[in-house]
Amino acid sequence: MKTCPYCKKKVDDDSKFCPFCGRNLTKVTKQAIALSEEETKIKNRIQALANLALIVFFGGLIICDWLLNVLLGAMNISTKGPIYLSCAVYLVAGAIALLAIYQYFLVKKKGIAVENHELVVPLGVLSVIVLVLLINISGVLMG
Numbered sequence: 001m002k003t004c005p006y007c008k009k010k011v012d013d014d015s016k017f018c019p020f021c022g023r024n025l026t027k028v029t030k031q032a033i034a035l036s037e038e039e040t041k042i043k044n045r046i047q048a049l050a051n052l053a054l055i056v057f058f059g060g061l062i063i064c065d066w067l068l069n070v071l072l073g074a075m076n077i078s079t080k081g082p083i084y085l086s087c088a089v090y091l092v093a094g095a096i097a098l099l100a101i102y103q104y105f106l107v108k109k110k111g112i113a114v115e116n117h118e119l120v121v122p123l124g125v126l127s128v129i130v131l132v133l134l135i136n137i138s139g140v141l142m143g
């Protein structure tokens, strides 16, 4: 058994390709390893940003759209403050999700092959944020 230099999993000594990450094990260069490490770093960064966007989004949803409304309602205060605040929070969350997507295109230029499915989560998060933001904005506009 030997260790795949890319994904660090155990593979057969005579394998030409890693059965886990599919990389060529006959032509292992320092450059290829560096590129694959960069790739892992970028993938992690995309995931971290998508998670952050989701956390900010849910923070806005729970604190602004729900908690503040409940509190103000209990105090009989009628204001659109919370909905404006949540719109601002969703914009920040959306910007973070866009940053995650931007990372993907940034490395494409450098020749690092980050797979398309890495975009699924940030795109999904962004769609949900935009959808809720639009619902909020239409709520503001309709009074």
Ligand SMILES: [Zn+2]
Residues within 6 Å of the ligand: 004, 005, 006, 007, 008, 009, 018, 019, 020, 021, 022, 023
């Ligand atoms: Zn591998």
